[in-house]
Amino acid sequence: MATVRLTMAQALIRFLDAQYVSVDGEETKFVRGVMAIFGHGNVTGIGEALERSPGQLVTIQGKNEQGMVHAATAYAKQKNRRQIFACTTSIGPGALNMVTAAATATVNRIPVLLLPGDNFASRQPDPVLQQLEVAADYTVSANDPFKAVSKYWDRIVRPEQLMTAALQAMRVLTDPAETGAVTLALPQDVQAEAYDYPESFFVKRIHYIDRRPPAPEAVDRAAALLQGKQRPLVIAGGGVLYASAVQELRAFAEAFGIPVAETQAGKSSLPWDHPLNVGAIGVTGTLAANTLAKEADVIIGVGTRYSDFTTSSKSAFAHPGVQFVNINVNAPDAAKWGGAALTGDAKLGLKALMDKLAATNYRSAYEEGEIASLKRRWDAETDRLFALEHEQGLAQTRALGVLQESIAPGAVIVCAAGSLPGDLHRLWRPSEPKTYHMEYGFSCMGYEVSGAFGAALAEPEREVYAFVGDGSYLMLHSELLTSLQEGTKITIVLFDNHGYQCIHNLQREHGSDGFGNEFRYREPSTGRLSGGYMPIDFAAHARSLGAKAYKAATAEELRHALEQARLEKGTTLIEVSVVPGTGTSGYESWWNVGVPEVSVSEKVTEAHRARQERLRSARTI
Template identity: 50%
Template sequence: MNETRQADGTVRLTVAQAVVRFLANQWSERDGERQKLFAGCFGIFGHGNVAGIGQALLQNELEAAEPDRLEYVLARNEQAAVHTAVGYARQKDRLQTWACTASVGPGSTNMLTGAALATVNRIPVLLLPSGTFATRVSGPVLQELEQPYAADVTVNDAFRPLSRFFDRVDRPEQLPSALLGAMRVLTDPVETGAVTIALPQDVQAEAFDWPTPLFAERVWHIARPPAEPSRIAAAAELVRSAKRPLVVAGGGVHYSGAEDALAVFCAATGIPVGETQAGKGSLLHGHPQLMGAIGSTGTTAANALAREADVVIGVGTRWADFTTASRTAFQGKGVRFVNINVASFDAGKQAGLSVVADAHEALAALTVALSGWRVSDEYQAEQARLWAAWDAAVTAAYDPPAEVTGRLAEGLLTQGEVLGAVNELTDPRDVVLCAAGSMPGDLHKLWRVRERKAYHVEYGYSCMGYEVPASIGIRLADESRDVFAMVGDGGYLMMPTELVTAVQERVKVVVVLVQNQGFHSIGSLSESLGSQRFGTRYRYRDEASGRLDGGSLPVDLAANARSLGAHVIEVHDRSGLEAAVKQAKAAPAHGGPVVIHVETDPTIYAPDSESWWDVPVSQVSDLASTRAAYATYLDHKATQRPLITPSEGAGHR
């Protein structure tokens, strides 16, 4: 790479050039295996970064040798770029990620939603928003926010509450500490999330004499903190006292690579497992202790065991409201909790016994501590009975009986049929992806996971539009897997633009576009809350009523996807769907995106979880439907436990 070396051994580069060169030489390492921390940089150029980070990426692409090259990919939407990076990083177990660069003003603030999603889900991604002039010499410039009360405020300050680390580089001398601070957080299993380094446009282009050690290859170790022996002993004592223990497996099981350790633990003890959205696939379909999803979108098997559990062992879960069914899932008198988590913040929830440790290390230690102990034969028989009943319900959802299919209009399928066909006709290693609408709940309940990285549902932020860009990130992370992005028409319309990026990069992703003429999930929620599906259907405004309850809109989403360069397969029956999945599987590995367009009936639901989610209902209303919904709401609120506390003498903190 051409560069200007100084007599004192420093190298003269712009701030942007220094950023790119630094990022290209960062590595992560865990268990002796290392990998490049940054696979590349997604971005869209405009004023603010086109002559800064943009020029630096061009120079790097033209001049850098392969080990020092940072690949650039042009995105179509800045929010989508962050989603793509998140999809990649999650598929890589948070050991690798991408950087994202954006222009001044709206280009940068477009990344805010992606930043929130990354931080909520604890996924590492580096954001490089551009800023207005640090010198303020030309201010106010185009797209600059002026605040009379604070001259140093910019729109990039909006990233502060959404980032796990934030810095603004107003002088070149500040860059090394900003970069090193960013890497520390990106590679910390506890602190990780969105990391933001704001770069004013004039600073990006400013030259400086950098010490060459800044650009030396640097390896960041990903720690596996072990559990304190006293914590394991206390946890083992609590578990040994239990008659109906239950494990709740969260995303930390996957990020730690603790799936095998969990399987050994369950085989040794007979303790059943319920899975959160992020933890689904912690045990694979067919494992005798797997009870499937737990909570508001859970299985009847896992939720039945949760209601009467006396000790609940949370592994790598942050105890979100869907997992606890808004704190109604665990109704056992004196139920106690053991919380295994690398983050003390999460380990301290539910007033449980806190075990701050890596999931793999803690499970291995707890298995040894419980040697010789096992749940009763009766409890294991109950697990098998509950699971068999639920598994039969899943089979019926995949292949609905005639009394269900007979209600369908011509050309329509049930959503369960769609999920079943994709599940059964794809390879075990293929990845199913979703984020928002009714499908995340249905996938959580119904999908049969057959390989540890084959399930990818973003349900921390549940962001509509995540599916298409994230599918690109997953495929870039592992081209040996096909990726099936399940998305409804509402989510698709939020962000179809990255189909163009998939075409550009010849990335094969399969988008299963489920058309149901509106917001399926919120429509059913609205109905259950007494709001009669108001504002959730895609309809003309009726001239007589003045409301959005006219005929269906003539929107052709298949034509839209085709116009963006995707290969589109339109489906009108079950056999056509099965043929489409097979055709998509057979498509060329670098042939670009395939979209399967299928229409479903939104009034036919998946099997009920026999659980609850707390969404407040209007306390007073003139509508009978709302009054009835509020009465039901009060019944559920009566079972809610605002703070779950251990029984007397059992609270090992």
């Protein structure tokens, strides 16, 4: 058997360079490259391999470990999980900085490969710099926390172990049902150890992502459940987009006259102006979708995991006889709500169910014009909010209206946390699939700038916009610099509302007078953060990094800044001053948050009583 002598790190890089995926007969190189921040735990191992023998893998220099993993996650999300970046760091703080982003990828079912350095397997020296010393278990390192947020985890303590671990990693990364973060912890001494690897380990390997059809019996059960149901509602989740099932979703809805509501991950599955698209569902949903959800006698969930935001904390579906049909490649998601489970690919599942229902001449029983009337009412409400003027300055919804008018239909918008996701879910009008990129499975503050960079890497022919609040921007903006370094343009639209206004609103809705969520100076007389707003020049900060920057405080200024940003060749930031608390609120929805049963404030105890009342109308399973 022919062999080649390589270090473990060299072998890993050579292996990754030879991995491909095939979906519907289309072959794609799976690993585009490696995002790296080097330290003593990986620079002479993985770093040497990438420097001397990278193959076709490109190396991108990250600026923050969490940020670069967010970028890798966004890249894979925009690529429909068919191509990834790996991410490597040193041991210790560098590795631990990736944990939050690893959880973000896993919760969102996005493949990302993490390659942190680890302690010396030989335990010489002992302890090495940045090593944890857990007296009761010396095998524990800073990489063990990844076990909780990874779909597959391994530590390579001998160079030959790489062969088994690498194949297992690829199995999980390319599995649409099981994918998420995969962590291979790499002791720094083992990275540099050589082994005679078989040449066969490095041959081109194609991982076939076969579409999994639901069992015929499951289709029969689902079709039987739907018979007699008059008010069905489809909930389109992210699985519709990942499975490239937008045409099948449209055909299914049109064939039977079924309205379609969208989750954050599923938004853009149908054009916003399609007659059957009733918009966002749940806590951040539209009046049209949530009204229909309350009256629906059957919910057809396609590629959704039914988060509490989607279900309004289990209060959205109020019909006493409501039942569920769940099409999902992930069996636990397909089984939720005790529904008829069609475990399989969304494209094939929709097609199979449509064929079965068509044979029975099934049709929903909505009154003529009912869906259209609800949709018209919501479109009018959106128009009102987009045009809303505020005496104190620019309202957040007015700013979004200008953005909607100004941004090309094919551009991608990226967002993740704060008040913007709710406004965007309700109001944004995407006309093309994959133009609405929201990370809301984990709602991770700081994803926005990094995510926009990753999305722009994935689709360089599109304009990409990061919509980010000032709070999220302050948490993590490091990959703005990486976008400049790589010549990958993104446009950052920063909404400055002086703090964490989303949570500020939430606490005031539940009895608080407002505490600790605005960016104010500490007031000497009270000792509280209740002084004036802190003046922060975000545009100047962006310019200091080398980006172009503009400021806008009116609709006209924003419109002009967007025109100028479009002409810029590199990354640009637009600082938009918006009036706090001028976003949207709930429409026939509720979110269950814990409220103290006992408090010195009557407002808090009253909020607790209101929560208890709402709990009585929510489902328990």
